[in-house]
């Protein structure tokens with residue numbers, strides 16, 4: 001059998017063997033949102049929110065790690081800097097049968113980078129390689145790394161380190177080389193640097209310019225590695241364009257701003273077709289899902305928190321938002337709210353399909 005990364009990119013595109021994934025996003029990609037995504041796309045890989053190794057080791061494991069088998073394939077994203085603790089977290093997660101374990105080397109948040117986790121780790125490729133080794137000792141699952149094309153850590157990382165600015169293409173190539181020697185075969189690269197001081201995480205997703213060419217260059221430099229690109233990708237046309245240069249595309253904000261887009265992404269993956277599902281059927285799927293929570297309105301509300309974009313740019317979008325956003329009347333169940341939406345939203349938008 002031909003391995004995926006032995007095929008030239010054009011052939012993979014032709015054979016529809018690319019990978020589309022939905023990015024890890026704190027406060028968004030909880031299990032409810034992932035279930036919703038799985039109604040929309042059957043093939044994409046879904047990522048958890050970033051979970052710290054410390055939370056997994058010391059926190060409520062079931063709450064943090066439980067998922068519904070319907071969500072598969074699913075990847076667990078871990079953030080941390082202590083290799084022993086990360087290895088322990090990987091070992092714990094083995095019980096949950098995730099399809100992939102991903103190490104976060106891209107988060108610019110102070111809470112994370114201030115602890116030398118997330119994006120700050122990019123300045124220490126050898127230390128990350130040791131973390132990878134420790135993770136590999138605990139699992140046979142694929143270990144992937146999500147990172148930026150570089151960091152500007154001036155004034156943040158310890159002075160003793162002369163490499164606080166790590167934002168040249170050569171730095172990126174060195175990072176990928178060291179990690180690939182440690183056995184990482186799959187990299188997800190957010191095509192911007194992270195500026196570790198002076199920008200909020202949100203600004204760090206918008207201000208540093210996108211440098212897609214550097215990600216393409218990594219694929220050329222390491223043709224046998226699986227390279228997935230991320231950052232600012234919002235349309236089917238853009239996905240198709242990137243797939244001429246890399247093996248996969250990770251979608252972040254587009255997945256909650258315009259989730260119906262996800263019904264079209266299976267055409268790129270696993271010999272796939274588009275998912276021929278309508279908004280009506282998606283809402284019916286959600287009705288079945290929220291029935292599990294019975295009278296627990298709090299959980300039901302949580303389940304609808306990130307489905308607001310389903311009518312993005314369509315007639316009925318404001319009405320949908322108003323109906324599903326609490327507060328609701330005392331006697332209205334979550335199921336009732338969704339049924340009400342089905343009865344008042346425009347039929348032609350409810351029944352649109354690919």
Ligand SMILES: Cc1cc2nc3c(=O)[nH]c(=O)nc-3n(C[C@H](O)[C@H](O)[C@H](O)COP(=O)(O)O)c2cc1C
Pocket residue numbers: 023024025026027028049050077104106107146190205230231232233250251252253254
């Ligand atoms: C609300 C929010 C939360 C995020 N949380 C995480 C996270 O937990 N782990 C991570 O690696 N990236 C996180 N990111 C970054 C995304 O995974 C992605 O790299 C970034 O949004 C760029 O992709 P996009 O332009 O397609 O949104 C988050 C992004 C957003 C918008």
